[in-house]
Amino acid sequence: METLGLYFHIPFCKSKCPYCDFYSVTDKTLFAPYKDALCEEIKSLRRCRDFVGTNIKKRIVDTVYFGGGTPSLWGAHNINAVLQAVKENFTLSDKAEITVECNPSSPDLEDFLLRCAENGVNRISLGMQSAVDNERKKLGRSADRAKILHTIQCARKAGIDNISLDLIIGIPDQTAESLQESLDFLISTGVPHASVYLLSIEDGTFFDKNRHKLNLPDEDTAASFYLQTVDFLNKNGLSQYEVSNFAKSGFESRHNSRYWEQKEYLGLGSAAHSFVNGKRFGFDRSIQNFLNAIAPEDMGTGGDFEEFVMLKMRLAKGLTHADCKEKFGFHIPSALLKRAEQYEKHKLLTIDENGLSFTPEGFLLSNSILSDLLDSLQEEDI
Numbered sequence: 001m002e003t004l005g006l007y008f009h010i011p012f013c014k015s016k017c018p019y020c021d022f023y024s025v026t027d028k029t030l031f032a033p034y035k036d037a038l039c040e041e042i043k044s045l046r047r048c049r050d051f052v053g054t055n056i057k058k059r060i061v062d063t064v065y066f067g068g069g070t071p072s073l074w075g076a077h078n079i080n081a082v083l084q085a086v087k088e089n090f091t092l093s094d095k096a097e098i099t100v101e102c103n104p105s106s107p108d109l110e111d112f113l114l115r116c117a118e119n120g121v122n123r124i125s126l127g128m129q130s131a132v133d134n135e136r137k138k139l140g141r142s143a144d145r146a147k148i149l150h151t152i153q154c155a156r157k158a159g160i161d162n163i164s165l166d167l168i169i170g171i172p173d174q175t176a177e178s179l180q181e182s183l184d185f186l187i188s189t190g191v192p193h194a195s196v197y198l199l200s201i202e203d204g205t206f207f208d209k210n211r212h213k214l215n216l217p218d219e220d221t222a223a224s225f226y227l228q229t230v231d232f233l234n235k236n237g238l239s240q241y242e243v244s245n246f247a248k249s250g251f252e253s254r255h256n257s258r259y260w261e262q263k264e265y266l267g268l269g270s271a272a273h274s275f276v277n278g279k280r281f282g283f284d285r286s287i288q289n290f291l292n293a294i295a296p297e298d299m300g301t302g303g304d305f306e307e308f309v310m311l312k313m314r315l316a317k318g319l320t321h322a323d324c325k326e327k328f329g330f331h332i333p334s335a336l337l338k339r340a341e342q343y344e345k346h347k348l349l350t351i352d353e354n355g356l357s358f359t360p361e362g363f364l365l366s367n368s369i370l371s372d373l374l375d376s377l378q379e380e381d382i
């Protein structure tokens with residue numbers, strides 16, 4: 001039986017960062033009711049029973065991920081209550097990867113990390129965003145560089161060495177030098193994983209409404225920042241394994257890899273999405289609806305070949321003949337390979353006997369290239 005990942009969305013933040021459009025609220029009075037609702041759902045699965053069936057609890061859970069929002073603001077007692085409910089209702093592997101996203105500005109992080117580690121948390125993803133204090137302020141982040149370093153030390157003291165730092169590139173007024181300062185800091189901490197995101201200005205955010213006042217790097221500059229980052233991290237021990245993710249060997253995120261490998265996961269909580277029994281479904285962006293036990297929305301069937309191509313091409317190893325054969329019984333279609341050749345000529349793709357993969361330059365144009373590659377599938381009627 002295939003293993004399962006569990007994702008819990010913790011939609012609480014101290015305040016709203018000016019660039020963020022993730023679902024989150026600031027009302028602390030909802031902390032306890034939300035924890036109770038999550039624990040009750042883990043036990044009864046009444047909200048998503050129509051999608052998951054009763055057999056789901058027999059599957060071995062080998063990754064658990066608390067994302068947000070700000071799980072570190074929600075408190076260790078709530079995280080641990082949810083973990084306890086998982087242990088009582090699912091079969092949690094002894095070797096499960098259990099990740100909690102942390103914001104270095106959250107209070108009492110030392111105690112938080114110790115108590116989470118005692119209950120099995122063995123990985124954190126820390127929202128550093130930049131090691132330059134002034135840049136973090138522009139992103140609405142109050143913790144300074146010393147606080148980030150202190151949080152890393154606290155995690156290690158608690159026994160959590162599997163630490164990922166988030167980095168944002170394309171911050172207003174960012175330069176190649178200030179980005180390098182962040183990259184140097186990141187490597188100097190010795191963490192084994194980094195996630196790097198290009199800042200995108202989402203509709204309705206503060207940054208969107210004030211776009212004209214922001215000195216944002218233009219597209220070419222942001223692209224050069226991305227290439228600078230990929231090159232530097234690859235040369236300094238954190239190898240790119242996905243368009244936005246870099247790791248020392250053996251520290252690739254096992255939970256997030258589920259998404260790119262089309263493996264199944266159950267997401268609980270407002271705004272959490274799932275892929276179970278070949279179906280995709282998601283809870284809407286409303287805590288109240290989750291508290292009121294409103295069922296998730298059906299998002300259709302997942303796992304087809306087009307989706308497989310799109311997800312695999314996010315990975316540095318790309319789309320391989322072997323993976324295609326194993327999952328769908330055929331090699332990469334020749335029409336797709338033929339279409340890919342023009343991109344290989346421009347060094348945006350690499351094609352070899354294993355399959356095809358994006359170069360770092362190709363990752364920057366991946367949306368338009370993928371849409372063209374997928375069009376070629378119609379020629380072979382797949």
Ligand code: SF4
Nearest residue numbers: 013016017020068069
């Ligand atoms: S802490 Fe994270 S989730 Fe919360 S508002 Fe800021 S960026 Fe968004």
